[in-house]
Amino acid sequence: MRIRKLLIIIVALLAAYGILVAVAELPPYGMADNPVHNHVSERYINKALDETGVTNMVTAIVLDYRAYDTMFETIVLFTAALAVVITLKVSKRKEKG
Amino acid sequence: MRDFILKRVAVIILPLMSIYGFYVILHGHVSPGGSFAGGIIVGLSFITYSTVYGLERGKVKLPERILTLVESYGTLWYGIMGIVGILKGAPFLSNKLAGFNLGEPGSLTSGGLISLLGIGVGIRVASTIITLFYAMGEEES
Numbered sequence: 747m748r749i750r751k752l753l754i755i756i757v758a759l760l761a762a763y764g765i766l767v768a769v770a771e772l773p774p775y776g777m778a779d780n781p782v783h784n785h786v787s788e789r790y791i792n793k794a795l796d797e798t799g800v801t802n803m804v805t806a807i808v809l810d811y812r813a814y815d816t817m818f819e820t821i822v823l824f825t826a827a828l829a830v831v832i833t834l835k836v837s838k839r840k841e842k843g
Numbered sequence: 844m845r846d847f848i849l850k851r852v853a854v855i856i857l858p859l860m861s862i863y864g865f866y867v868i869l870h871g872h873v874s875p876g877g878s879f880a881g882g883i884i885v886g887l888s889f890i891t892y893s894t895v896y897g898l899e900r901g902k903v904k905l906p907e908r909i910l911t912l913v914e915s916y917g918t919l920w921y922g923i924m925g926i927v928g929i930l931k932g933a934p935f936l937s938n939k940l941a942g943f944n945l946g947e948p949g950s951l952t953s954g955g956l957i958s959l960l961g962i963g964v965g966i967r968v969a970s971t972i973i974t975l976f977y978a979m980g981e982e983e984s
Binding site for chain 2: 795797798799800801802804805806808809810813814816817820821823824826827830831834835
């Protein structure tokens with residue numbers, strides 16, 4: 747049991763070391779030449795107003811450029827609610843009868 | 844939970860909460876916020892009502908039958924709005940290509956398809972969160 751705990755501690759420390767090394771390698775926040783600032787975000791910033799006519803850029807991305815994604819997001823919500831209702835209603839009916 | 848003070852405070856707060864939620868849904872394409880956040884606020888106003896006045900009176904105010912209808916047709920509304928694009932010879936869920944009037948940026952009627960989709964998503968999120976609350980509240984009582 748003691749060996750197992752020791753192994754767990756060693757593995758956790760190794761994982762923490764790996765994550766910290768990866769975080770130290772990240773580019774500094776907010777710099778202009780970061781890899782996140784590629785042609786995709788450039789297009790959204792420059793053309794979102796012309797192409798969608800919407801001043802809230804987040805809404806333009808969520809409901810226009812990524813409309814498929816949002817559609818299936820709502821379907822996931824619908825399915826989750828359906829599953830909860832079915833589970834709770836069926837278990838309640840079984841308790842009664 | 845059936846407090847005098849709580850009930851009086853709820854009378855003042857609940858209408859404002861509901862109106863603010865619908866405001867956030869309708870202005871999702873103009874100001875910060877959006878349909879998901881607005882739907883949660885509308886849902887929380889009904890959940891607060893059910894918590895303060897009891898689940899039975901909450902269900903009289905907003906029956907489960909209406910909730911089910913709104914929830915199902917909200918999802919369908921999104922799909923129908925997408926098919927409008929196909930009927931006009933443009934890709935599914937297309938906005939400008941399908942000929943929706945984009946309007947003047949910053950006004951309430953701008954955005955074409957986006958504002959229509961936002962209303963559907965907002966109502967759907969509200970009904971989903973109320974349905975979950977009803978299902979779990981029933982289980983405890």
